[in-house]
Structures are given as structure tokens and as C-alpha cells.
Amino acid sequence: MKAIVLVIDGLADRPVASLEGRTPLEKAEKPNLNALAQMGITGVSDAISPGIRAGSDTSHLAILGYNPMEVYTGRGPFEAAGLGMDIKPGEVAWRCNFATVDDDLTVIDRRAGRIEDTEELAQAINENVNLEVEFEFKSWRYRGALVFKDEGLSYRVTDTDPHATGVKVEKPRALESEAEKTAKLLWDFTLKAHEVLKNHPLNKGRELPANFLLARGAGVTPELENFEAKYGLSSFCMATTAIIRGIAKLAGMEVVEPEEKYADRIKQALELLKTRDFALINIKEADEAGHDNKPDKKVEIIEQIDQAIEPLLEFARENYVVVLADHSTPCSVGDHAGDTVPVVIAGPEVRKDRVEKFDEINCSYGALGRIRHRDIMPILLDLLNKAEKFGA
Amino acid sequence: MKAIVLVIDGLADRPVASLEGRTPLEKAEKPNLNALAQMGITGVSDAISPGIRAGSDTSHLAILGYNPMEVYTGRGPFEAAGLGMDIKPGEVAWRCNFATVDDDLTVIDRRAGRIEDTEELAQAINENVNLEVEFEFKSWRYRGALVFKDEGLSYRVTDTDPHATGVKVEKPRALESEAEKTAKLLWDFTLKAHEVLKNHPLNKGRELPANFLLARGAGVTPELENFEAKYGLSSFCMATTAIIRGIAKLAGMEVVEPEEKYADRIKQALELLKTRDFALINIKEADEAGHDNKPDKKVEIIEQIDQAIEPLLEFARENYVVVLADHSTPCSVGDHAGDTVPVVIAGPEVRKDRVEKFDEINCSYGALGRIRHRDIMPILLDLLNKAEKFGA
Numbered sequence: 127m128k129a130i131v132l133v134i135d136g137l138a139d140r141p142v143a144s145l146e147g148r149t150p151l152e153k154a155e156k157p158n159l160n161a162l163a164q165m166g167i168t169g170v171s172d173a174i175s176p177g178i179r180a181g182s183d184t185s186h187l188a189i190l191g192y193n194p195m196e197v198y199t200g201r202g203p204f205e206a207a208g209l210g211m212d213i214k215p216g217e218v219a220w221r222c223n224f225a226t227v228d229d230d231l232t233v234i235d236r237r238a239g240r241i242e243d244t245e246e247l248a249q250a251i252n253e254n255v256n257l258e259v260e261f262e263f264k265s266w267r268y269r270g271a272l273v274f275k276d277e278g279l280s281y282r283v284t285d286t287d288p289h290a291t292g293v294k295v296e297k298p299r300a301l302e303s304e305a306e307k308t309a310k311l312l313w314d315f316t317l318k319a320h321e322v323l324k325n326h327p328l329n330k331g332r333e334l335p336a337n338f339l340l341a342r343g344a345g346v347t348p349e350l351e352n353f354e355a356k357y358g359l360s361s362f363c364m365a366t367t368a369i370i371r372g373i374a375k376l377a378g379m380e381v382v383e384p385e386e387k388y389a390d391r392i393k394q395a396l397e398l399l400k401t402r403d404f405a406l407i408n409i410k411e412a413d414e415a416g417h418d419n420k421p422d423k424k425v426e427i428i429e430q431i432d433q434a435i436e437p438l439l440e441f442a443r444e445n446y447v448v449v450l451a452d453h454s455t456p457c458s459v460g461d462h463a464g465d466t467v468p469v470v471i472a473g474p475e476v477r478k479d480r481v482e483k484f485d486e487i488n489c490s491y492g493a494l495g496r497i498r499h500r501d502i503m504p505i506l507l508d509l510l511n512k513a514e515k516f517g518a
Numbered sequence: 519m520k521a522i523v524l525v526i527d528g529l530a531d532r533p534v535a536s537l538e539g540r541t542p543l544e545k546a547e548k549p550n551l552n553a554l555a556q557m558g559i560t561g562v563s564d565a566i567s568p569g570i571r572a573g574s575d576t577s578h579l580a581i582l583g584y585n586p587m588e589v590y591t592g593r594g595p596f597e598a599a600g601l602g603m604d605i606k607p608g609e610v611a612w613r614c615n616f617a618t619v620d621d622d623l624t625v626i627d628r629r630a631g632r633i634e635d636t637e638e639l640a641q642a643i644n645e646n647v648n649l650e651v652e653f654e655f656k657s658w659r660y661r662g663a664l665v666f667k668d669e670g671l672s673y674r675v676t677d678t679d680p681h682a683t684g685v686k687v688e689k690p691r692a693l694e695s696e697a698e699k700t701a702k703l704l705w706d707f708t709l710k711a712h713e714v715l716k717n718h719p720l721n722k723g724r725e726l727p728a729n730f731l732l733a734r735g736a737g738v739t740p741e742l743e744n745f746e747a748k749y750g751l752s753s754f755c756m757a758t759t760a761i762i763r764g765i766a767k768l769a770g771m772e773v774v775e776p777e778e779k780y781a782d783r784i785k786q787a788l789e790l791l792k793t794r795d796f797a798l799i800n801i802k803e804a805d806e807a808g809h810d811n812k813p814d815k816k817v818e819i820i821e822q823i824d825q826a827i828e829p830l831l832e833f834a835r836e837n838y839v840v841v842l843a844d845h846s847t848p849c850s851v852g853d854h855a856g857d858t859v860p861v862v863i864a865g866p867e868v869r870k871d872r873v874e875k876f877d878e879i880n881c882s883y884g885a886l887g888r889i890r891h892r893d894i895m896p897i898l899l900d901l902l903n904k905a906e907k908f909g910a
Contacts, residue, residue, distance in 0.1 A: 475532050475850060477541070477857065477878055493879055495858075495888030497568050504569030508856030515854055516566060517573020517586065518593040518613075518735055518761065 169494025200345025561886025
């Protein structure tokens, strides 16, 4: 028996006035998600605990059975791993953006005009910035990650990113005395990188030069127990988002490049599962529609995903399929919220409940009741007959 | 007000094809269990947490309000206490089987032909094995328990029982350096017991001589808070299973011999409750039918139990009755699984919900929601008006 956990990012929502008070998921035509609900056992799940707003990182850690309270200190290390950097437990990392600042370090554009080609700039930084600590910087378009390759540093420093334009970049502050060194090193790096960038030929003549690196989300790299060792399941992760790929990589999972179309991704996953036990698939776009407050767009994406997953109905006859959202991204909030998300588990041994539709309210009447994301893997292991008994 | 907690061992199950996709509990005629559901408040419960497969030992500890994560290290001490041995906190114990091995210690039969009469063999071991540590061995038919009467030992050693026939017995290994002494002592005991047994007159001429003791489930005896001191309830436990009797004994509960027939046991319990406050009753056989993959047998046992409990309906008018399973034992799995179990609480002050049938799915629609076994005693104490207020 194999298992797929399909995370429809940001799927859950709240009633939307323009959808006659329905959520995008309630509004969408979704025969295949409903069929899974009819075959399976349903419920609602909290990413962390009731009301807590989770990131995609903390929620995916929980879905994979790791305790975010223990392993998560900031997004930096997961971004770095997701960019393919070789980051080690104990190292401190940041998510960075190439930005445009003026002469007195006021932020003009937090993404430097969404600059595309930054490889050469990253190389210049790695080669020309001299720091007391060994570091590595890597970029992908306007995004990047910075890693300090030293195990003794505290991550407890504030961001240099002011998270706004028209204001000055922020000098990082230590949030505990042990972090003074990190704060000093980060500011040293930031100013030296600024020197390298503002004089770089690639920036000459750019209307919005990529002349600054804004850092945020400092975190220390956790030692995640290897997924296969933890569960006895060979696995892969299919996701377009760096931070989710990073989590999978730090958990020792194989990270695969998804096909462009949703339907092709599902076929690709089913093919890969012929030689592997477990797939974590994240589909991102419903979350983006939530962030952008576009309920109609969200409905459309849900319907596209629903069409694509039709082969999962057959797969779930002899294997297990879990579908859930990592968190809710209500259009009205335009960001992640702390509502529960619907969850369905379909497969040969589940106790079918009476729920016939896969949505926020119907699933709250399911036989799973209200669980937490960290319960998903134990429930799945039990169904896969891979669970060990605690006691005799 | 008095209370009965009736544990129908291994009652919960999964859909069974030969029962038209119903569980044995759904299939069974059970007017009395349904009547309790109609009178009471229902829900589902996790022995430990969602998906975790519990033993009968860890689940009963949880039902009695002890935290298995804190007090449970292995079945040995509970087996020893259940055999009536006087075992003290800190002492290490094992569950043992009399077995048959050949000259090179290959296991021929893990139960020595289910030998019945082993008292003399046990006596010979206690009298003739000389060990560096004081020990006690006690047997009941082919089963037994070994206790090292020394508080300083680590229990972290592997079993000598290879859990299979046709393979050699295993020399115990220390799982931490502090356990080297325990491993050495256990092996010393095992070889010396083998010498005593293989030369014992009772074994002469037996086709499957009881010439070896296989040990497993090493654990250190916990200090369980006395049940009556913890809850202010005088209590007794009625169970046929040694390990459950052992838990009750270590909790300071009275352990009573059950009558043969289920109906007589219920009458016996109601009689005993005239002078006591609380009864834990375990009925074992549904679990055995699950282990043996016999759904029809399981249905039959459930129906027998249902008939026997009819007097509980009257009892529940002025007292409390809780019925639940310790864990699920799905016929398809043939062992304990991590599914929820149905639970009903009937009694004068409960909020009646809308559930009319006592089974896995119906109870998941009950007003208790999804709880954990460790919640049972606090809920019951509250209903019995014995709970203290936390706060002012």
C-alpha cells in the first residue's frame, strides 16, 4: 500500500459575500473531491492548534509529523535548503530579497523591479564580501538565502527588511545577549553586500538597481529526523514553493520537479509511486488567489485541481489518499488565518462516514472529528499497517 | 453515586467485507448498548492520541487516568503484579514463557506445548538458580514473570524471546551502557534456568519439554499513585487478563475473581458496588476474535455481552456507566490498531445527545466529540461531583 498526501495550499476559506455567502470550496464544482469524501473518512484539522495562524512551513512540518514548536525558529533555513543550498543543523539562515534603496538606505522597491537574472550578482557577493564568519549566499530571481556557516551563532536577531517601502532599512537588533555577534555580522554583511552591488556593472543603468539585500526570517537549521527512518516509507515531495521543497530536503525526502499541468503532476506522482511509498504533493495557486482576494479565481483553481485528481479515486481503492489544506487563506483576510481546514482520508480500510461533500462545514461533521496536522502521519501509518504498538 | 467503567476489549473494528461492509459492532444486535447510547452522551476516544496503536496495558493505564508516557516502560512489571507477585517500584521484570528448545538453543515451541502444570518447575528454578541478584520467578501454566529484586538496574535490554520458532533464542543486548549488568544477569539466569529445567524429572518423556524460559517486555515497576488516594473512590477491578489485573494491583485497586458467565459478572459487580464506589470491568473475548480474524465470532460475543449488561440500564438511572473499548482490534489487521473507539457515558446528569446506536460511526456524531482515554476519569469525577475546582 502506498499513500499520497495532497496539500491544496490555502484552500480553506470563509464565507464570501460575492459567492452568496459560500466559501470558494463550497461554490466550486468538485465531483472528484466529493467522491473522495463519499469513499472516505472526513474531518477538520488545525495546523497547530485552534485559531493559530500557521505558515506554509510550520503547517507542512506538522503534516509530515514534525513538531513545529521544537524544530521551527524561522523560515531562513528552509528557504536555503529549498534553493538547493547545503545547510547543516545549527547553521543560521535568512530569506533575502534583492531590493532597491536610495543613498540614505530608504527602500524604493522591495524586489528591485522583480529582477530576473541575479546569478552574477550572487557570485560577486560570495567572492567580494569579506566577513569574520564563513557564509554562503544563493539567489533565484529576486529571492535568495543567506547562510552563516558557523554552528555557535544565535538566530535571535531582528530583520533588516522593514517590510515596507519609503522607510529606511533596519539595522538588526539582538533579541538576546548571545545574539549580539549575529546582529553585528549580519549588518556587516549587509553593508558590504551593498557596496558590492551598487558598484556592480549589471546595475548600471537599471531603473531599479538591485543594490541591496533585505534579510528576514532568521532561523537556526533543525536536525529533522529522516522521514524514511522515522516512518519506514520511501518518499518524495512535489512542490513549486522553495520553502516546502526545503522542508522536504531537510527531512531527507526526494524533491522532484513538478510538471506544468496539474493533471500531468498527478500522473507523474502515480508513476513515481510505483517505486516509492509516499508522496507529499503541494499545489500552490489557491493560496495565491486567497492572498490576492480573488474568490472567483480561487473557485476556478479548485475546479481545475478537482478535474486533475480524478485518477486518485482509482488509486484510493488499494492505497491511501489524504487531501487537506495546509492552512486557510481567506480571501477577505488576504493572508493565512487560523480556521480549521477540511481533511479527507480515502482508502481500503477507512471507516466511511456520512459526509458527502468536501468542504469546510460538511467535513466538520465527519467521523475524524477535529484533529491536528500532526495526527495525519500517525493515522496514515496505522492504516498502512506500519505503526508499532505502544504496549502489549 | 457509584460508577462502572466497562471495557469491552478490542471491541472497535473496521468495515468487514463479509459483514456487508459493516463493523462487527454495527452488525451485532445490541439493544442494551443502544439503550445506553440513547440515555447517555457518546463520542469517540483515542487510547493515546490519534492513530497511535495502544496495548491493553497502556490503554487501561490511560483509562484509569495514569499517563502511559510517564509510567509505562514495558509489560513485565504488570504481568508480574497480575500473577500476584509482590513487586516494588524500581524493580525490573519480564513476561516469560516456558518453551521447548533443542540442544543448540533453537526454539521448537514457544509455549512448550501449552504446558499446564508448571508450579513445580517454577519452584525448582527459584530454589536452584544462583544469581548475583535476588530474583523471583512465578508461573501460571506456560506463562510466567521474572522479577529482579534490585532497584538499581536498568530495564533497557532486548528480549531473549526471538518471537519465532526455528530460530535460536537471543542473547540479551544492553540498549544503554547502564543496562550491561541487567543483560548479563538475564542471560546468566536464562542459562541456569535451562540447566535446571532440562534435567527436571517432570520434563522426562515430554514430547515438548518445558526446558527453557523465554523473556520479553522488560520494564521497570512504576510508582502509580494509589487510585483511591487520587480520586477518593474505593474501587475494584474485575478482569481475566493478568496484565490488566497487574495494573489494577499496582494502582492499589482490589482485584476480584470474575464469575464465569458475563451476566453473573455484572450481577457480581453490582453486588460489590454496594460497598464500593468504582468498578473497572474488562471483558476480553471480543479482542481475541479480532486477533483471530473471526468477525462472526466477534458479533456473537458482542451480542452475548449486550444481553449480560441489561441490569446496567437500571443502575445508570442513579449512577454512572461508561462503556468503551480499550483499543480497536480490527479483524482485518489481526492486532490492535490506532482507530478511535466508541464511548458512551450514561447516568443522571449527562447531557443526552442525538446518537441512538452504539458503534464506531454513530458515536463519532456524539456530543463528547473526540476525546482521549485519559479524559475519562476527569469527566467521570466531574459527574460524580468529586472533582476539585482548578482556580477560584
